[in-house]
Amino acid sequence: MKIVALLSRSGLRGVGPLLGLLATWVLFAVWAGGRFTMWSNQELMLLQTAVVGTAAVGATWIIVSGGIDLSVGANIALSAMVGSLVIQDGHGFWSAALATVLTSCVVGWLIGALVIGALLRVLLAGAAGGLVALLAVGLGALWSMLLGTGIGVAVWLLTSRLRQALPLSPFIVTLGLWGALRGIAKGLGDNQMIYFEANDTLNALMEPGGLLPPGVWVLLVVAIIASLLLRRSVFGRHVVALGSSRETARLCGVNLPKTELRVYILGCACAGIAAVMQMSYLQIGDPTTAQGLELKAIAAAVIGGASLAGGEGAIFGTLLGALIMTVVDNGCTKVELNNWVQEVVTGVIIVAAVALDRWRRSK
């Protein structure tokens, strides 16, 4: 207990989640033995965390700003579909990854722009970009995507003088997109999956091997950059201030629309990186993938100490939260518990983690 007190005094956030992770890991290590503790299983668990963890890093940013994104899962499916189309057209890994992440960023822009109330500008930029993308469809998915985005961005910037007057709640906006994006994803593949030829770089991303699989490195790098930005950059501090007290941020001259728009683009960029990994994992473009992932991402952030009221949250706490959920999933499988038990246990952990956190703070 002394160590805990010392750690929490030294300002290290996420002590609770860290202990939680250790406790669950030790529990399953004792229960399941070598099947659980062997290195290949650790590697597997890290890989299993990569997709949801990366998406959860983005979700943490959005939650800290006082927002929410319920469309992460659908966004990943849509972006992975676009990426699959690009590979199917014969492009390489990097082009596909670019198209995937760009798609997610466009979705992030859409969410952010609707949240800050720029409905008219969204309609203009969306119509222009969409039209160009449709006209350019003959050039292949990649060019259609790039041209459409380019024109959309141009129109968006040109209309910056239009008044933004109809702010919407992020819950509502992303609840709508939760369905709409999934629909577009299905439409892109004509309600079918997209099959593409194996791509070595894409395969390697989620293959075990080396010190750690490449996908896990991606997660770590994303998390480190995100954490550094959140804690140390002007933008990051503005995001925390915005989530902590919108009125104070406004009084102190924080450009709220700009900050909010950027948060959603950045958060969704993380979802885009997660989508690349999901593509590598599935080796197929599946419009029905990542169902419910948005809730897992939010749960990871919350277990890691983020407050849905905004202003609080730590990237590494979120990673620990995501790992706890993976350990429970994996461990339950190893001790041959039924799937339904895992679901119940995960649910209990989410509520217990938040209750513990509140209790610790009330003291």
Place this chain on the structure above:
Amino acid sequence: MIAAASRLCVRALRKRFGPTVALDGVNLDVKRGEVHALVGENGAGKSTLLKALAGVHMADAGSMEIDGLMHMPVDPAEAAEAGLAIIHQELALAPHLTIAENLFLGREPRRGWLVDRVALREQSLKALARVGREHLDPDRLVAALSPADKQLVEIARALTQEVRVLVLDEPTSSLTQADVGPLLQRLRELASTGVAVVYVSHVFEELFAVADRYTVMRDGETVATGAMHDIDHDGLVAAMVGRNVEQLYHRTPCDPGEVALELHGMTGQELPVAASLTLHRGEVLGVAGLVGAGRTELLRCIFGLEDVVSGKVSVANYDGWCSPRERWQQGVGLLSEDRKHEGLSLTQSLADNLWLPCLSRRSNRGFLSGASLEQDARAWLERVGVKFRDAGQAIQELSGGNQQKVALARLLAADCDVLLLDEPTRGVDVGAKAEIYKMIDKLAHQQNKAVLVVSSYLPELLGLADRIAVVARGDVLPARPVAEVDEHSLLTQMTVGRLAEGVA
């Protein structure tokens, strides 16, 4: 003093929070039918005492009695059952419900499973009559009421139950002076029916007007108690701070310098209407007016927090409407009247709050050094006399007075030349008030800054400002030198408006 005659009797009450001793032997006797003033600086333990009475906190030692019966509530419901009602500074009304629904929330008269609307209305009218607001329609939404009426509705709600002890915690902080008088009148009438009224306030004029006796708390202890007519203003202050506060207001003589801020017919979306005024460097300009007259809107329009529909705003060389961001860059800073929701971001640290307007300036290519921010914050906080542990602690841990000093330090750290201060001493204790007054005087008269102070408290403006302008219904009347005005003439202007010009 005979304890048996007391309605409320608190003896040697103690309460610790970890290492902090909040209450260290508090005694309080409130008799049937009296209004009892409870005073003390912020942090003296008044709020803890009220929370112990209300069942929010359990005391560690000591006793509380109401009418001779042990009073040790474990939750607010039990305290209410014992006949104790507390009206908090922040109103606890549901704005989307009607007056009647608020009055009987949780205790609605029923007919089977349904609310008996006829009985509800009847009982509501009776309850409103008890506070002299029988003309209010019980079916109106609370959101539509004035602050004064909300306050009275809340008191009426407390009175719908059998109340033996009514505690009011700064009930007038959101009211204008015109509304205070009738409220105090109601309290006297209530007391005459046998209710023991405990009145917590920083505004001594109110205490002298309404209270029979007083109790002073300092550092968690009761340090003085007695009859109100045996003590004067200075005596109370001395008891509160434990020393004699040197003269509360300071005004170093100083000639105003160049024009720092000029308004020409500035009109906001609703208020103000065609406001014109001039603020010079080296000058404190006071703005008086009733709540709702447009004082706050005046500042918010200048600062870009609200839209300006027409007219001209010039700050130094900048003309026209500017966003808050641009205003900070131009050296204009605003201190919000609403410290909790707008002025400060309570869950964030002192350093975060202090530097928020100037993070970009403090950054190196967009990145910040937490250590240097905290270190520099420490210097600023010490300069304005904030009592704090470390610059990284959450600001909600500080008392109201210290929080306000942080909010003020923000304007200094941002190096503002034009300071727009909206109710700079609201909810701040006497000691901190004196320090804030001193700071304002120094900023304007020694450091040659331009200061605009909005306040509901006229003695404060008269003591602090060089010139005072009155806002009445959005109309800014010409500012007059403080030597030419007094409380009476200001009040006349505030209530009558431009017509009063000749009168004063």
